[in-house]
Every structure is written in C-alpha cells, then in structure tokens.
Amino acid sequence: MQQRFSPKIDNIASEKRPYHGDDQKKLLDTSTDQGRRVSPRLRNIPNCKKPYYGSGKKKLLEAPKGNSRKKNIKLDHSIQVCQVNMAREFAEDESCSSYMDMDSVPIDNSANSEDDHLKWAGCSNSLVDRLGKNTFLKVKETLRLLNLHCLRIAEEEKKRCRKLEISDLQIVNGSKCKMLKEIEIFDPDKKFGQPPGIEVGHQFFSLAEMLAVGFSGHWLGGVDHMKNTCSKSDDYHGYTFPLAVTILLSSQHEDDVDNSEVVCNCPGGNDLLGNKTQDNDQAMDLGNMALKHNVDYSVPVRVIRGQECADAYNGKVYIYDGLYKVMNCSAATNISGYTVFKYSLKRLKGQLKFMSKNQDHFIRGKVSKDYYQSAGLVCIDISNGQEDICIPATNVIDNPPISPSDAPGCNCKGSCISARTCSCALLNGFDFPYVRQNGGRLIEPKDVVFECGPRCACGPGCVNRTTQQGLRYRLEVYRTEDKGWAVRSWDFIPSGAPVCEYTGVLRRSDELDNVSENDFIFEIDCWQTMNEIGGREKRLRNVSVPTSNLVEKKNDKVPENAPEFCIDAGLYGNVARFVNHSCEPNLFVQCVLSSHHDIRLARVVLFAADDIPPMQELTYDYGYKLDSVIGPDGKIKQMPCNCGTADCRKRLY
Numbered sequence: 316m317q318q319r320f321s322p323k324i325d326n327i328a329s330e331k332r333p334y335h336g337d338d339q340k341k342l343l344d345t346s347t348d349q350g351r352r353v354s355p356r357l358r359n360i361p362n363c364k365k366p367y368y369g370s371g372k373k374k375l376l377e378a379p380k381g382n383s384r385k386k387n388i389k390l391d392h393s394i395q396v397c398q399v400n401m402a403r404e405f406a407e408d409e410s411c412s413s414y415m416d417m418d419s420v421p422i423d424n425s426a427n428s429e430d431d432h433l434k435w436a437g438c439s440n441s442l443v444d445r446l447g448k449n450t451f452l453k454v455k456e457t458l459r460l461l462n463l464h465c466l467r468i469a470e471e472e473k474k475r476c477r478k479l480e481i482s483d484l485q486i487v488n489g490s491k492c493k494m495l496k497e498i499e500i501f502d503p504d505k506k507f508g509q510p511p512g513i514e515v516g517h518q519f520f521s522l523a524e525m526l527a528v529g530f531s532g533h534w535l536g537g538v539d540h541m542k543n544t545c546s547k548s549d550d551y552h553g554y555t556f557p558l559a560v561t562i563l564l565s566s567q568h569e570d571d572v573d574n575s576e577v578v579c580n581c582p583g584g585n586d587l588l589g590n591k592t593q594d595n596d597q598a599m600d601l602g603n604m605a606l607k608h609n610v611d612y613s614v615p616v617r618v619i620r621g622q623e624c625a626d627a628y629n630g631k632v633y634i635y636d637g638l639y640k641v642m643n644c645s646a647a648t649n650i651s652g653y654t655v656f657k658y659s660l661k662r663l664k665g666q667l668k669f670m671s672k673n674q675d676h677f678i679r680g681k682v683s684k685d686y687y688q689s690a691g692l693v694c695i696d697i698s699n700g701q702e703d704i705c706i707p708a709t710n711v712i713d714n715p716p717i718s719p720s721d722a723p724g725c726n727c728k729g730s731c732i733s734a735r736t737c738s739c740a741l742l743n744g745f746d747f748p749y750v751r752q753n754g755g756r757l758i759e760p761k762d763v764v765f766e767c768g769p770r771c772a773c774g775p776g777c778v779n780r781t782t783q784q785g786l787r788y789r790l791e792v793y794r795t796e797d798k799g800w801a802v803r804s805w806d807f808i809p810s811g812a813p814v815c816e817y818t819g820v821l822r823r824s825d826e827l828d829n830v831s832e833n834d835f836i837f838e839i840d841c842w843q844t845m846n847e848i849g850g851r852e853k854r855l856r857n858v859s860v861p862t863s864n865l866v867e868k869k870n871d872k873v874p875e876n877a878p879e880f881c882i883d884a885g886l887y888g889n890v891a892r893f894v895n896h897s898c899e900p901n902l903f904v905q906c907v908l909s910s911h912h913d914i915r916l917a918r919v920v921l922f923a924a925d926d927i928p929p930m931q932e933l934t935y936d937y938g939y940k941l942d943s944v945i946g947p948d949g950k951i952k953q954m955p956c957n958c959g960t961a962d963c964r965k966r967l968y
C-alpha cells in the first residue's frame with residue numbers, strides 16, 4: 316500500500332461530503348504555517364458544539380431589528396399586475412401563462428380541456444402588485460405580524476403551548492376573532508387560481524395564517540368556497556355559485572385515495588382538525604355543491620395538504636400543493652355504508668416543482684422514518700452524536716452520492732461469530748479479518764477490510780466493527796526538532812490494533828490540481844493497491860469485492876491509474892494528520908469499508924504494524940515515488956527525509 320501526499324490545494328469551497336469516516340470528533344483547525352506555530356486548537360471545539368441557541372423551538376418574541384415592527388401595516392389589497400417569472404423552474408417543461416383572475420378567464424365547460432393547464436396553473440403568481448411591492452414580502456410581513464400577536468397573547472396568558480381553538484382563528488358569524496381584528500388581512504378578496512405571494516410548498520402553521528394572508532377562510536368540511544353573493548359581482552358573471560377555491564386534504568377520510576398527482580377525495584366527514592365526524596349520508600350541498608360546480612365550469616381548486624407537526628398550534632402544518640383540476644364527481648357508498656361524493660383531482664401541469672424529491676415526499680405524506688432510505692444519504696449524523704438530534708447529510712447532486720444502502724448488512728444477532736453464516740465474513744474471504752483480543756486486532760494487512768455497517772443486525776460491540784469504536788489509546792501530539800509536529804502514544808499498542816482513522820474533507824482529486832501546497836492530502840488508492848499499480852505491494856486479496864464497485868471511470872479528467880478521491884486534512888482533520896513518514900514505520904495503512912462498498916471512497920485507518928511501546932513516535936510510509944511530486948511551477952519537488960532509520964531512503968519524494 317502506498318500513500319501519496321501531493322502538493323495540492325487547501326480550499327474547501329466545494330465539499331462533497333462534510334465529514335469523512337466515523338472518527339470525526341476531533342477536528343483540529345491547523346495553520347498552514349506548519350513547523351512553527353501549528354497547534355491543535357481543541358479549545359475551539361466547545362464553541363462549535365452548539366452553534367444554535369436553546370432547543371431550536373424557541374420563537375422570537377419580537378421581530379428582528381431592521382424589520383418592520385409596525386402594528387397595523389396597511390397592505391394594498393389589489394394585486395392585479397401579472398409578472399411572469401420566466402426564470403422559474405416548471406414541472407414537465409410546459410409553457411405557461413401568468414396568473415389569471417376570474418375576470419380574465421373565459422368560461423370553459425369542457426372539463427377535460429388540456430388548455431386548463433395553460434389557463435390556470437402556468438406561472439407562479441404575481442411577484443409585484445401595481446405599486447411595485449413584492450407580494451411575497453407582504454405575505455411574510457403579514458405572517459410575522461400574526462405570529463407576533465400570537466406570541467404576545469400566549470405570553471399574556473402564560474399558556475404558550477396551549478392549543479388554539481378553531482374559534483380563536485376563524486371568522487365566526489361574520490366577526491373576526493380578536494387576533495385577526497388587529498391584523499389587516501392581506502388580499503382579502505377571494506380569487507381563483509394561484510394565490511398572490513404564496514408559492515407551491517408554502518407551509519402554513521395554522522388556519523389563522525391562511526386567513527391572514529387571504530388564502531382561505533370559509534371552510535365547509537375541508538372546502539373553502541365562494542358563496543352565492545359573489546355571483547352579483549360583474550367579475551363572476553356566468554358562473555353558478557358556490558365554487559370551491561381551496562380543498563384541504565388530510566388523508567383522513569376512510570375512502571380517500573392519494574396518488575400525489577391524482578387524488579380521489581370525499582369532502583366532509585372530517586372537521587378541520589381531521590377528526591372523523593361522518594355519521595350520516597352526505598348531501599349534495601355546501602362543499603360538495605361547490606366542488607361539483609368546479610367540475611362543471613372547469614375551475615381548478617387550490618390544494619392544501621395537512622401534515623402532522625407536533626409544534627404547530629393544532630398539531631398540523633398545512634402545505635400548499637398547487638392547483639388541481641376537479642375531474643369528476645360521483646356518488647358512492649363508503650365502507651361504513653353512508654353515501655359520499657367522490658371527486659378525482661388532477662394536478663395541473665406547468666406549476667412549480669417542489670424543491671426536491673424529498674420535499675415532495677414530505678409534502679405528500681410519504682416522509683420516510685428510516686434514515687437509510689433518504690435519497691443520496693451521505694452521513695446519518697454529521698454531528699456524530701454531538702447534537703441531541705441527528706443531522707443527516709444528503710447529496711443527490713454529485714455523482715456518486717454515497718449511500719449506505721449500497722452495503723447490505725448481515726443478519727447476525729449481537730456479535731458476528733460464525734464466519735459461515737455472516738455475510739460480512741463472506742466478503743472478507745469467508746473469515747473475519749479481526750481477532751477479538753485487546754478489543755479487536757487485525758490479523759494481517761488486506762486489500763480492503765469489510766466491516767459490519769449500519770444495515771447489519773449485529774450490535775456496536777461486534778468484533779467486525781473494530782475501527783468504529785473511536786480512539787483507544789492516549790495519543791500525544793508533540794514537537795520534533797526536524798519534522799514539525801509528530802504523534803506518540805502514552806499506552807502500549809499491540810500489533811494489529813487500530814490507532815486512528817485519517818479524516819478530513821473528502822474531495823475529488825482533480826479539484827486539487829494546480830493550486831498551492833497542502834501536505835495533508837491522502838489519496839484513497841484502494842483500487843490501485845488491489846491492482847498493484849505504481850509499484851504498490853501485493854496484499855492479501857479478498858475474494859468478493861463486487862466488480863461494479865471496483866472501478867467505474869466516472870471522471871475523464873482523472874487518469875485511470877490515479878485515485879479519484881482523496882481526503883484533505885489541510886483545514887479539517889484529526890490526529891492522523893500529524894503522523895509523520897518513516898522509511899521503517901510502525902504503522903500501516905488499511906482501507907476499510909463499513910457503511911458502503913465503494914472502494915473509491917474507502918475509509919483510511921492506521922493500524923499498528925508492531926507491538927509499539929509507549930512514547931515511541933508513530934509513523935507510516937507515505938509511499939511517495941521519488942520525483943513524482945511536481946510543484947506549481949511545473950518543476951519536480953524534493954523533500955529530504957528525516958526519519959533517521961537505518962534504511963532511510965533519504966528523501967520523502
């Protein structure tokens with residue numbers, strides 16, 4: 316195994332993976348001025364530990380400075396100017412038209428007209444009103460004001476967590492609740508089509524929020540509608556009312572089917588909190604009648620989806636999912652024997668996509684409880700247990716996203732014991748690479764070691780997780796005369812014991828070319844070692860490395876024989892970055908796979924090659940080929956070796 320340190324960059328702008336490996340706890344911020352004043356600044360760590368204040372659940376009682384704190388912000392209600400934001404990303408690349416008010420929409424009785432997509436959904440809503448004010452900003456200001464009121468009331472009542480009643484939030488018998496009286500409702504005139512200032516994916520944390528921004532207010536069994544009185548307006552001449560403006564889907568109804576884009580829903584039968592209340596036949600009136608008219612006039616409804624959310628006032632968050640066409644209406648008998656009216660809804664094309672597939676899943680109620688199923692999961696918890704709640708990292712942009720799901724697990728219970736039945740032992744050549752002695756010792760260096768990972772049924776104490784237990788020995792970083800900092804152990808280290816993992820920022824090798832010096836780059840050359848490329852020594856071969864993981868050349872810029880990825884400990888790393896080179900080392904480098912099986916991204920762990928007495932310097936062979944390091948000026952660089960051993964090659968490179 317040869318490791319190559321090469322003069323490369325120290326920039327961390329394009330991190331692909333925020334941390335690498337399992338041994339992430341001790342991040343040392345280091346100066347590039349090595350050899351003079353580099354010191355492990357562990358004192359910084361406590362500050363980094365809790366970058367957030369409080370539990371993350373606290374809300375600001377006052378709006379942050381610099382923002383408007385005016386009590387009754389006068390808002391301009393008439394949003395008529397349509398400005399098409401052509402830059403927005405549309406689902407399915409359809410052309411689109413701008414938001415249209417009812418008065419500009421020709422009545423179309425053909426319920427299946429494809430033109431509906433263009434007429435209604437098209438672009439996002441108006442970005443500015445006729446005074447040139449940003450509608451999104453206005454929605455934000457209104458909601459901020461509402462929240463301020465909520466918090467003040469809660470503070471007064473010392474019942475911050477109390478669940479607000481529906482009557483707290485609604486207009487009851489024409490009179491607004493106390494809170495809403497103090498807030499000017501933004502855009503109070505009901506309209507069809509895309510709501511001004513609210514994008515697909517917008518989350519409302521209470522029904523009051525929806526009301527305050529004029530989104531919806533008169534709910535009847537989950538349907539907000541325009542009443543008969545609207546028909547008097549010239550704007551709506553020719554329509555029969557009621558007409559549904561918004562439908563709330565909480566997937567609470569026993570007969571509801573929700574297929575994301577196509578939804579079959581029975582309004583009524585639930586109240587707004589999702590409590591099932593249906594105990595008789597539905598009638599063709601109110602919400603049902605409104606939706607029926609939407610079918611007749613081909614008027615789409617806004618769809619709001621309710622999601623469980625423990626911190627919201629009534630335990631729910633309401634997410635705007637866009638405009639849906641109400642395709643048809645049919646009467647049926649539900650599984651309880653009552654008559655219900657069913658509507659199938661189809662999402663109009665040409666609307667904004669959700670931010671991501673994950674958000675899409677979240678909003679449509681399919682959020683996975685299993686971390687391992689998250690798309691592009693890179694790391695289950697980048698805080699490595701330092702935060703109370705895991706912070707997973709995902710990457711669906713770069714290729715390949717590193718997914719632990721690539722590594723299927725074994726079914727052993729407790730600890731892996733039988734090499735005949737453990738599938739991880741199988742990968743290691745039908746045997747375990749470690750013996751249990753001294754907390755786990757590697758029997759001999761191998762091409763690659765397959766450890767048990769997150770999908771394995773065995774527990775954390777399994778011997779085949781030997782490098783996942785963190786540091787075992789008390790290591791010291793100390794200053795030397797001629798090699799800068801070095802590392803030694805205060806404890807005896809038996810041969811085959813894992814000493815530390817080399818951690819840093821995972822980078823593509825080609826990102827690091829032609830930039831200033833960095834002595835802390837570790838190329839992950841597992842593939843090169845397996846194939847004895849560049850003079851690398853043959854090692855004990857595992858039989859079962861899946862060929863698909865071996866080398867799939869994904870990047871033409873990287874020469875076939877050069878490692879595609881490396882670990883950059885220039886700015887972030889652990890104690891391993893201080894371990895020096897020796898021509899007769901007492902450590903060796905071992906590639907380990909645990910959470911995935913991609914050898915290009917193997918973990919790099921330093922193991923004891925000998926029984927190492929306390930206070931002896933720990934070293935490994937950097938494995939440079941002489942004259943292989945080229946400086947930024949294009950000239951070959953040379954570095955004298957000061958390892959001081961009898962067979963010293965006299966040069967590092």
Ligand SMILES: C[S@@+](CC[C@H](N)C(=O)[O-])C[C@H]1O[C@@H](n2cnc3c(N)ncnc32)[C@H](O)[C@@H]1O
Nearest residue numbers: 349798799800834892893894895896956957958
């Ligand atoms: C990964 S760092 C090791 C830690 C380093 N000594 C320090 O103070 O940060 C690699 C650098 O350490 C120095 N170094 C490591 N081994 C050496 C050796 N045997 N002889 C001379 N310098 C060495 C070289 O400057 C090399 O570029």
